[in-house]
Amino acid sequence: MTDQTLTLNEAKPVPVLPDAQTVTSITHHNDWLFSFRVTRPQSLRFRSGEFVMIGLMGDPHPETGKQKPLLRAYSIASPSWDEELEFYSIKVQDGPLTSKLQHIQVGDEIILRPKPVGTLVLDALLPGNRMYFICTGTGIAPFASLIRDPELYEKYDEVILAHTCRYESELKYGADLVASLADDPLIGEFVGDKLKYYATTTRENSPRMGRVTDLLRNGTIAKEFDLPPMNKDTDRLMVCGSMALNLDVKDICETAGMTEGSNSMPGEFVVEKAFVGEGVTENFD
Numbered sequence: 660m661t662d663q664t665l666t667l668n669e670a671k672p673v674p675v676l677p678d679a680q681t682v683t684s685i686t687h688h689n690d691w692l693f694s695f696r697v698t699r700p701q702s703l704r705f706r707s708g709e710f711v712m713i714g715l716m717g718d719p720h721p722e723t724g725k726q727k728p729l730l731r732a733y734s735i736a737s738p739s740w741d742e743e744l745e746f747y748s749i750k751v752q753d754g755p756l757t758s759k760l761q762h763i764q765v766g767d768e769i770i771l772r773p774k775p776v777g778t779l780v781l782d783a784l785l786p787g788n789r790m791y792f793i794c795t796g797t798g799i800a801p802f803a804s805l806i807r808d809p810e811l812y813e814k815y816d817e818v819i820l821a822h823t824c825r826y827e828s829e830l831k832y833g834a835d836l837v838a839s840l841a842d843d844p845l846i847g848e849f850v851g852d853k854l855k856y857y858a859t860t861t862r863e864n865s866p867r868m869g870r871v872t873d874l875l876r877n878g879t880i881a882k883e884f885d886l887p888p889m890n891k892d893t894d895r896l897m898v899c900g901s902m903a904l905n906l907d908v909k910d911i912c913e914t915a916g917m918t919e920g921s922n923s924m925p926g927e928f929v930v931e932k933a934f935v936g937e938g939v940t941e942n943f944d
């Protein structure tokens with residue numbers, strides 16, 4: 660399935676869930692990636708880059724018939740000023756949540772726990788001039804939020820969004836979003852020429868290839884945009900990918916003398932998992 664966007668006209672009624680929000684649009688980007696937008700709870704405040712728990716009701720218990728919410732962590736892909744919330748999701752064929760979530764329709768309800776958290780926030784970094792967003796796969800989601808936030812461009816002179824995926828079709832969501840920003844009536848003038856986009860594939864031929872880590876280490880990305888080598892005084896990084904990617908970029912940052920930041924102790928770089936490893940799920944409640 661490719662790029663099919665549905666509209667609210669096709670809405671159909673569903674039972675009311677706890678903390679329910681209504682799906683307003685859905686786009687399928689390829690066979691295993693989709694994005695969707697939902698209504699935003701009036702009371703929900705979040706900082707661009709944070710994540711929340713979302714989900715659906717699980718199957719009824721075979722004996723008691725009781726249903727429990729099935730929740731997973733999701734980065735909010737829309738910026739903090741947006742009236743709606745956007746999410747960018749993988750479809751794991753046997754995944755407890757996404758095997759069902761991939762079939763949601765406009766007008767359906769999802770559960771959204773309104774408790775945003777996370778470390779990929781501007782507050783967790785010391786002031787700097789140049790921001791690097793390093794991500795793989797669905798790890799682009801928090802940066803889809805941040806690149807639409809005017810505060811990013813007020814705080815940084817240059818923003819480099821580097822995204823690596825296996826296949827070109829996985830780059831589409833990010834590429835389309837970046838392309839749309841220049842002419843965006845709300846954010847376009849903040850973005851100007853500050854946002855530099857570097858997207859690569861590793862398992863399919865495309866205009867730019869290779870792992871983002873190799874391209875950072877060997878200076879390819881810096882060369883492309885005529886940037887100086889990574890420097891702890893001027894450069895800040897946010898990282899979101901698999902555990903392996905996160906550890907590799909952490910090593911690159913620490914080798915450059917940078918320290919990891921957090922909400923309570925800002926530093927020169929921050930890291931967050933884009934998903935939990937094979938067969939493991941975490942409870943963030």
Ligand SMILES: Cc1cc2nc3c(=O)[nH]c(=O)nc-3n(C[C@H](O)[C@H](O)[C@H](O)COP(=O)(O)OP(=O)(O)OC[C@H]3O[C@@H](n4cnc5c(N)ncnc54)[C@H](O)[C@@H]3O)c2cc1C
Pocket residue numbers: 710731732733734735747748749751753754755756757758796797800801931932933934935936937938939940941
């Ligand atoms: C902080 C945080 C933020 C997250 N944000 C997002 C997000 O914005 N979008 C999103 O799609 N997922 C995100 N995830 C992963 C998400 O929580 C679920 O794991 C995912 O929705 C699959 O749920 P599931 O129940 O179908 O399968 P699960 O049982 O949760 O996962 C099954 C297996 O699928 C693989 N997997 C799960 N999620 C992904 C993924 N995103 N990319 C590649 N492989 C994956 C892993 O190997 C995992 O062990 C995030 C996870 C964390 C910890």
Ligand SMILES: NC(=O)c1ccc[n+]([C@@H]2O[C@H](COP(=O)([O-])OP(=O)(O)OC[C@H]3O[C@@H](n4cnc5c(N)ncnc54)[C@H](OP(=O)(O)O)[C@@H]3O)[C@@H](O)[C@H]2O)c1
Pocket residue numbers: 691750751752795796797823824825826860861862870871872873900901903904905907
């Ligand atoms: N068709 C499907 O249903 C489908 C689709 C996508 C993913 N999945 C499954 O989901 C899981 C995760 O998939 P994913 O592709 O999103 O994540 P991933 O395995 O982390 O790979 C995403 C991208 O990151 C690169 N990468 C991985 N580790 C890295 C590191 N340490 N440093 C730099 N780059 C690194 C990969 O390059 P390399 O190619 O060089 O490893 C790939 O280009 C896998 O188990 C996969 O089988 C299933």
